[in-house]
Amino acid sequence: MPYVTIKMLAGRTEEQKKALVEKVTEAVAETTGASKDKIVVFIEEMTKNHYAVGGKRLSDEQ
Amino acid sequence: MPYVTIKMLAGRTEEQKKALVEKVTEAVAETTGASKDKIVVFIEEMTKNHYAVGGKRLSDEQ
Amino acid sequence: MPYVTIKMLAGRTEEQKKALVEKVTEAVAETTGASKDKIVVFIEEMTKNHYAVGGKRLSDEQ
Amino acid sequence: MPYVTIKMLAGRTEEQKKALVEKVTEAVAETTGASKDKIVVFIEEMTKNHYAVGGKRLSDEQ
Amino acid sequence: MPYVTIKMLAGRTEEQKKALVEKVTEAVAETTGASKDKIVVFIEEMTKNHYAVGGKRLSDEQ
Amino acid sequence: MPYVTIKMLAGRTEEQKKALVEKVTEAVAETTGASKDKIVVFIEEMTKNHYAVGGKRLSDEQ
Numbered sequence: 513m514p515y516v517t518i519k520m521l522a523g524r525t526e527e528q529k530k531a532l533v534e535k536v537t538e539a540v541a542e543t544t545g546a547s548k549d550k551i552v553v554f555i556e557e558m559t560k561n562h563y564a565v566g567g568k569r570l571s572d573e574q
Numbered sequence: 575m576p577y578v579t580i581k582m583l584a585g586r587t588e589e590q591k592k593a594l595v596e597k598v599t600e601a602v603a604e605t606t607g608a609s610k611d612k613i614v615v616f617i618e619e620m621t622k623n624h625y626a627v628g629g630k631r632l633s634d635e636q
Numbered sequence: 637m638p639y640v641t642i643k644m645l646a647g648r649t650e651e652q653k654k655a656l657v658e659k660v661t662e663a664v665a666e667t668t669g670a671s672k673d674k675i676v677v678f679i680e681e682m683t684k685n686h687y688a689v690g691g692k693r694l695s696d697e698q
Numbered sequence: 699m700p701y702v703t704i705k706m707l708a709g710r711t712e713e714q715k716k717a718l719v720e721k722v723t724e725a726v727a728e729t730t731g732a733s734k735d736k737i738v739v740f741i742e743e744m745t746k747n748h749y750a751v752g753g754k755r756l757s758d759e760q
Numbered sequence: 761m762p763y764v765t766i767k768m769l770a771g772r773t774e775e776q777k778k779a780l781v782e783k784v785t786e787a788v789a790e791t792t793g794a795s796k797d798k799i800v801v802f803i804e805e806m807t808k809n810h811y812a813v814g815g816k817r818l819s820d821e822q
Numbered sequence: 823m824p825y826v827t828i829k830m831l832a833g834r835t836e837e838q839k840k841a842l843v844e845k846v847t848e849a850v851a852e853t854t855g856a857s858k859d860k861i862v863v864f865i866e867e868m869t870k871n872h873y874a875v876g877g878k879r880l881s882d883e884q
Contacts, residue, residue, distance in 0.1 A: 513873075514830035515763070516846075519616070520823055520854065526747060528853055530758055535849035536826075537753030543842040544834055548752055554705070555748035561588060562617040563823075566610055567599030572592055575687075576644035577825070578660075581740070582637055586668055594667040598640075601659035606648055623712060624741035625637075628734055629723030634716055639701070643864070650809060654820055661815030672814050678767070679810035685836060686865035690858055691847030696840055699811075700768035702784075706761055710792055718791040722764075725783035729776055730768065749761075774871060778882055785877030796876055802829070803872040 514540055515552045521570070522557040529555060576602055577614045583632070584619040591617060638664055639676045645694070646681040653679060700726055701738045707756070708743040715741060762788055763800045769818070770805040777803060824850055825862045831880070832867040839865060 516536060524532070533553045541548040560570035578598060586594070595615045603610040622632035640660060648656070657677045665672040684694035702722060710718070719739045727734040746756035764784060772780070781801045789796040808818035826846060834842070843863045851858040870880035 514828050516829075517827045518850065519825040519827075520856070524854055526757075528855075529747060530755060532850065532853040533750035533755055534753045535853050536846055537750065539845035539849040540828065540842065543838055543845050544830065545838075546830070551752065553750040553753075554744060557748070558616060561591060562619070564595035564599065564615040566613065567596045567615075569592060569595055571588075576642050578643075579641045580664070581639040581641075582668065582670070590667055590669075594664065597663035597667050598660055601663040602642070602656065605652055605656040605659050606644065607652075608644070620740060623715060624743070626719035626723065626739040628737065629720045629739075631716060631719055633712075650819075653809060654817060657812035657817055658815045661812065675814065677812040677815075678806060681810070682864060685839060686867070688843040688847065688863040690861065691844045691863075693840060693843055695836075700766050703765045703767075704788070705763040705765075706792065706794070714791055714793075718788065721787035721791050722784055725787040726766065726780065729780040729783050730772055731776075732768070774881075777871060778879060781874035781879055782877045785874065799876065801874040801877075802868060805872070 513550050513552075514544060514546055515554070516540060517554045517556060519556045519558060521563065522559055575612055575614075576606060576608055577616070578602060579616045579618060581618045581620060583625065584621055637674055637676075638668060638670055639678070640664060641678045641680060643680045643682060645687065646683055699736050699738075700730060700732055701740070702726060703740045703742060705742045705744060707749065708745055761798055761800075762792060762794055763802070764788060765802045765804060767804045767806060769811065770807055823860055823862075824854060824856055825864070826850060827864045827866060829866045829868060831873065832869055 536553055537548060537551045540551050563570050598615055599610060599613045602613050625632050660677055661672060661675045664675050687694050722739055723734060723737045726737050749756050784801055785796060785799045788799050811818050846863055847858060847861045850861050873880050
């Protein structure tokens, strides 16, 4: 606890994801007082045909 | 805002998904007063072996 | 199926929410071919101090 | 209703998943009084590079 | 791990919820082989005006 | 994008939550390259009777 879910488009490298969970975990620990080893992070990737803003999917934009 | 997540079985065509996000976005804008360009839609697909009703997965039905 | 979750700021009236689930359900049925009575809609409301864009909560804006 | 989502690492067999949804559905029916055929279970699998505890992804551990 | 989220209408007693998390945890441990003390359960309650089947909220039914 | 959901027990102060969303947003921007103003953070609070580890709710521990 806390449990953090990060939803984003696929395409980041493994190095970016590794840094992402490290830095987010530090930010949560520092501001909430939670013990770092209790913080859980989930990454959820989505594809451009499953994500729309304003009624238009990213895969339909040119 | 609002953020809409639509969870359904895989199998719809790209044309169906395109129409789905368009029509749902219009329905949300019309009824909530939210600006259309602020409405976000996520599609999440699931497979028949990961979805169960009444304790039975769809993949286990005959 | 499908299962639709609509996350938005608290503040809409019951009449708006009633219309929202009706219209969204129709939009989903029409575009996916799902039977209307199988479509489930969840509304999740959030408060301005629990929602941030660009690192700033809505409750902290003036 | 209820709707149960089980999030876990990929790797369980189909037999395990089949038993999982059966037993969880029974546990929910027995304790909540919900009719078994109204209980829905979703399985969501994650990979080791998308799951971190203590700021470290499982895929980065040796 | 696993992480189980149970979404249901408000109204169950504390005794029911206590039994629910116990029995579901046992069911998950038994079928997945996960260690019982690693299993996490979240309960999410919803109200009848935020839950609709077939385009109609439970609060709108008579 | 990205969309970050932070689920934690109720009890943090408004100052802690304000700092939490600021620092998490910075961590996400820095490591993913996403523009800061596109990053969205949701806080979801839970109560001790709706959160269990090892089959035991926090509200049932002494």
